[in-house]
Amino acid sequence: MTPTITRTKAEPLIGKRVKRREDPRLITGTATYVDDIQMPGMHHACIIRSPHAAARIRGINVSAAKETPGVVAVFTGEDAKGVGPVPCGASLPGLRVPHHYILALDRVYFAGHPVAVVVATDKYIARDAADLVEVDYEELPAVADPEKAIAEGAPAVHPEWPDNVAFNFHQEGGDVNQAFAEAEVVLKQRITSQRLIPTPMETRGVVAEWKSGDKSLTVYSSTQIPHLLRTLLAGMLGLPEHKTRVVTPEVGGGFGCKLNVYAEEALMGFVAMKIGKPVKWIESRRENYLCTIHGRGHVDYFEIAAKRDGTILGLKLKLIQDLGAYHQLLTPAIPTLSVLMMPGLYRFRNISADIVGAFTNCVPTDAYRGAGRPEATHGIERMVDILAAELNMDPAEIRMKNFIKPDEFPFATATGLTYDSGEYDKPLRHALEVAGYQKLRAEQAQARTDGRLMGIGLSTYGEICAFGPSPATPAGGWESATVKIEPSGKVTVMTGASPHGQGEETTFAQIAADELGVDIDDVVVLHGDTAVVQYGIGTFGSRGTAVGGPALYYALQELKVKIKKFGAMLLDSDDVSFEDGVCTCNHSGRTCTLAEVSGAAHRAMKLPPDTPPGMQATYFWEPPNFTFPFGAHLVVTEVDRDTGQIQIKRYVAVDDCGRIINPMIVDGQVHGGVAQGLGQALYEQAVYDENGQLLSGELTDYAIPKATMMPWIESAHTETPSPVNPLGVKGVGEAGTIGCSPAVVNSVVDALSGLGVRHLDMPLTPEKIWAVIQKGGQA
């Protein structure tokens, strides 16, 4: 057999704009998302949900539904109460954790709470029969606003905890009291980060298949964390973990909301085991808005202390987090991330923060793109601008003055983090230059003379990425990779990260192709099936490449050692090098290809000393630290005085995510991140009425940006490698979102500053802006 010759690479692929290897299936409609799965005998589930935000269930009558031809089962909370609770993976001192049944037992806690499930041979029949389930509710008073929830006399979300406080959390660093005592200026501001609905274009969905002969369950779910889901589902259902398999097919966007374990995932497992047939549930968009986690939901009270020369001395925060009715996987941990990132990019070391976690009769909040860091960045970047305005300083100048300097890294923050590397002034200077800052300020002065409302806004953000060192995460913060070189020399990579749009099938192939010196077409990257891929943690918190990438790098290094051993044996040499996919004897110059090496390792006619056959390596990489990307966004706006409409005239984003593997993909992440940040700044808000009814419960009422609502983003990069990992990468998934909202709001506040406007809460709808202008600057 002639081994396949792998073509050698001409130049490194890392850093190149390599077209995505996942795209051919996606642009031809041949990818398989969970709703595309069909199985013989597959049944369909429809879930009955509470129309009330708080109610007692007096009774449920399922008989009419059960009699419907085609319906095979109806289950209620009573039937499913033996299934373990929906898990909360976060722990905080004194945390109150309500028992979260997968179907409500005798009480519902938010509108959309699952109450019963109808299973039928056809989804139209299941939907029809769901209307025949009669639930007798006794409506109870509800509370949807977190500040009202923790006020005296509010209805209790959970009767056992009448104060609605799930936890109090305090963190401080340095001496904040002294900082405030010494301050020449102290400024206070209430700043909200409204509830947002993540809105991946693919809703959630689950297919569960029970194999009674093997007593094994396979769950296909649109999730970001197949392995963690498997561990937790097995626990909930009382199944052995090794007989539980989770498969993540193509995932149509996650943004954090699929970094979770949901009631419906366990419920479909339960149903499949009960009926002995595969069952599918696909979330409707209405359900997605009512029942999949929301993000943000902060009311923040900030106080900043400074000297009159602009030196920031300290920051205080009282943070009220709207938790919703339950803790989902990470709910109570999210606001603690806000506290960690309170110092931003600035040198001050005096901080104090108090979080109150408030239960409300709403769907839980949890990780949504940025998860706690956008809220923190929005706060600190607003406060810096408020301070600059008070001191009559230029917003760029005050930032430069307070930045941590390059020679101060690694930098220990007041919140206990160690920033890895940074040159914080570089992206800012670059953004100012690209935008033509001085000229813009001159234009602004002219615009004001002409009576136009033009604004220039900056944000210089830092973020914490690459979650993370395991001691700082609830379920392990490492990541894994396996590399197999097949007998023909073709390469299979299996990553424990579970990408879903981030393009790691391409970037990881770039890394493997470079390290092994093979053609990228000879590399395939697999992920997302617990029966195929070694245990992994998943994709979230900008960790896919920043933690999964190094795991792959180290697996490749192990393999290269083995390649050289077999190469030495084949070449009968004691000194070989391996480059560009070829082993070379450094004495004779004789060579053998990777295919020849791998073929020899698999045939194993002869083995090098102390070397087992085969050509495979698995590496579990524990990161020694987080990574800390940073950047500067500059936004030019013009506000229409008569309508309150905001026009984004320029959007300049300069991001530093460390070393860039694929600039095309990095820019794509920035664009998408900015779109979600802009959504928060201008358009999006999950609105509950006082009875806990979600008013923005459909795409008609929840304004995610359309193509006409987005500006052209002028994206550029600086590259400050991270010393935390051998690739020097930092992560970029959330940067755009984190950098965006304060830059936009700062710009609009700047535009309206002539009217005396100091702060505006998001979203900056035309109606809100118009009202402020009408009232002469009073918010």
Next chain:
Amino acid sequence: MKRQISVTINGRTRTDEVEPRLLLIHYLREVCGLTGPHIGCETSLCGACTVEFNGQAIKSCTMFAVQADGGRVTTIEGLASNGTLHPVQEAFWEEHALQCGFCTPGMIMAAKQLLDRNPAPDDPEIRHGIEGNLCRCTGYQNIVAAVRSAAAKMSA
């Protein structure tokens, strides 16, 4: 009461018995096995289900299968011919106009329609032309770039 319909889908005519209330998107996906068009909302807001019906881009979640009787439907699966990608598909790949890919089949069909009607759109016309299709990953920037690039290639 099921009704018989005959529809030409991606160039092939087929006849099926369907419930009158069956949505066209469910017919395509579940009866015909064409899972390229997706369901993102079922309220005609997101555009993931966009297909071409008698030459017009339509949202197949807000049309009944019986309304397609006697008509011609083109889905994303029917866009490439003999293994050659349509220039819009090619441009989406080249310009990184997709990430998770869920909106992509509908977005490509909308973009194709836009270029059928206006072979040389400017950026505002492109944005307006794809306004009925939502994407949560890309911020639309590279989609705009892809439509621009496809327009240039198709008119060359």
